[in-house]
Amino acid sequence: MSNDYDIVIIGGSLAGRYAALFATKLKAKVALLESRVDHGLIYHQAMGKIANLAQSGDDFAGFGIHATNTANAKKYPISVNWTDAMLYAHGVVSNIQEQTSPAVLAAAGVDVIFGSGQFSTSPDLAFAVNQRLLRGRTYLLASGSRPAIPEIEGLQATGYLTLANIWQAFKAATPPQDWVILGGVPQSIEVAQTLVKLGCSVNLVVKYPYLLSSVDPEISQLLQAQLEADGVRIFxxxxVTQVRRIDGKKWIQVGDKAIEVDEILVATEQQPNIESLNLADAGVKLHQQRLLINEKLQTTNHRIYACGDVIGGYDFANISQYEARIAIKNALFLPRLKVNYCNIPWAIFSQPTLTRVGLTQAQAQRRFERKEILVLRHYYKSVTAAQIENQITGVCKLIVLRNGEILGATILGTSARELINLIALAMAQKIRVKHLADLSPIYPSFAEILEQTATEWSNQKLHSNIAWQEWLEGFFYFRRNWNL
Known part of the structure; x- marks a missing residue:
């Protein structure tokens, strides 16, 4: 039986829409199945913009931000007209959504189908939806993820919000003011800082020793110090052992402390949206509720690929789009491309921004001999642009080999989102750290920190060579005297 499509994309995420458009550029015949698209991340970024405007202290009437007294007036003397602010956020989402709207997709040649369905293997592999069988040469799972709700006594009965619906709370006549966030993902940090800048009281509960287990402890501690200075109370x-509702308030037991709040936000792990797809009959295997995929993004059925947060891990748009390009090319042509995340940066949209690419110091030390690794760091406080703009909180940390190969970088500070892209490009093009030291960026600019950090390589290498030479001299001196 002939196939109707080159690829059938089981969507429900922005990664699915991006993949569909990318496939049309490769002249493929594409079907995109959608039940819903989660725009929560875009809402969050729009609200984060409002928080940054509020922090600046100016009057942004067009955004619904006006100078009034707030509960957190000493730190942030701005409050928000939430009705106007949500209209602004909705406008941002609508503008971004329009870029990959069903109309745009259809105009590009994508057959957009709304509804839920599942794989069928009778008589051949197909996807059944709306009493119709979609037959594709290949398939792509891009159905996204949803919050994995922890099993905590009383949580379900008390009620809670998630990252997918948190912004609905601000449509209420009186939005919640006192929050507790059960964290563990980058967005939990972003939301905590956004809420506190908008005048809310925020408690952030993390089960790890540091805010994020995937970041160097020294960077994580610096970010934690910034959040605490902003007013976030961090545990x-x-x-969390139990949750209760008492006299209209929510109480949460954190260790030996009971915290009274208006609202609870669960922002821990995510779980893939795959339960209803009948993957077992399609030969797609799972391990601990996660898709088993290879480096080519194939599932255990070689005709079915996957991309985005349905795979697992943090939900970063640039990584999802990178995976979509790899998966689409492999699905439509020979499956020869492999994912390589070493040179793909990611960011946490905190203030200041935290970005990372490649290996951390701990990861590098597990992979290479310690004597081969040099750790270069430079702080924002010595950068002229940071002094001028009063943005001196931050650090640039490079992990390099003695030969100058860049293994990874972490930047916490203003303009980190732009700076990390330069490091990622240097790593992808095998540019050694000594060339960053010759960057000669515009003065003043935050890019100076890359030049200044890279300069530490030659200094450390020189000191290391001197120390090695002194050790050799001592060794031969000892040999000579021992022979005497």
């Missing part, structure tokens, strides 16, 4: 290595 690390604390477990």
């Amino acid at each position: 690390t290595e604390k477990g």
Whole structure:
């Protein structure tokens, strides 16, 4: 039986829409199945913009931000007209959504189908939806993920919000003011800082020793110090044992402390949206509720690929789009491309921004001999642009080999989102750290920190060579005297 499509994309995420458009550029015949698209991340970024405007202290009437007294007036003397602010956020989402709207997709040649369905293997592999069988030469799972709700006594009965619906709370006549966030993902940090800048009281509970287990401890501690200075109350290595509703308030037990709040946000792990797809009959295997995929993004059925947060891991748009390009090319042509995340940067949209690419110091030390690794760091406080703009909180940390190969970088500070892209490009093009030291960026600019950090390589190498030479001299001196 002939196939109707080159690829059938099981969507429900922005990654699915991006993949569909990318496939049309490769002249493929594409079907995109959608039940819903989660725009929560875009809402969050729009609200984060409002928070940044509020922090600046100016009057942005067009955004619904006006100078009034707030509960957190000493730190942030701006409050938000939430009705106007949500209209602004909705406008941002609508503008971004329009770029990959069903109309745009259809105009590009994508057959957009709305509804839910599942794989069928009778008589051949197909996807059944709306009493119709979609037959594709290949298939792509891009159905996204949803919050994995922890099993905590009383949580379900008390009620809670998730990252997918948190912004609905601000449509209420009186939005919640006192929050507790059960964190563990980048967005939990972003939301905590956004809420506190908008005048809310925020408690952030993290089960790890540091805010994020995937970041160097020294960077994580610096970010934690910034959040605490902003007013976020942080509990690390604390477990939540129970939740109760008492007299209209929500109470949450964190370790030996009981916290009274208006609202609870669950922002822990995500789980893939795959339960209803009948993957077992299609030969797609799971391990601990996660898709088993290879480096080519194929599932255990070689005709079915996957991309985006349905795979697992943090939900970063640029990584999802990178995976979509790899998966689409492999699905439509020979499956020869492999994912390589070493040179793909990611960011946490905190203030200041935290970005990372490649290996951390701990990862590099596990992979290479310690004597081969040099750790270069430079702080924002010595950068002229940071002094001028009063943005001196931050650090640039490079992990390099003695030969100058860049293994990874972490930047916490203003303009980190732009700076990390330069490091990622240097790593992808095998540019050694000594060339970053010759960057000669515009003065003043935050890019100076790359030049200044890279300069540490030659200094450390020189000191290391001197130390090695002194050790050799001592060794031969000892040999000579021992022979005497």
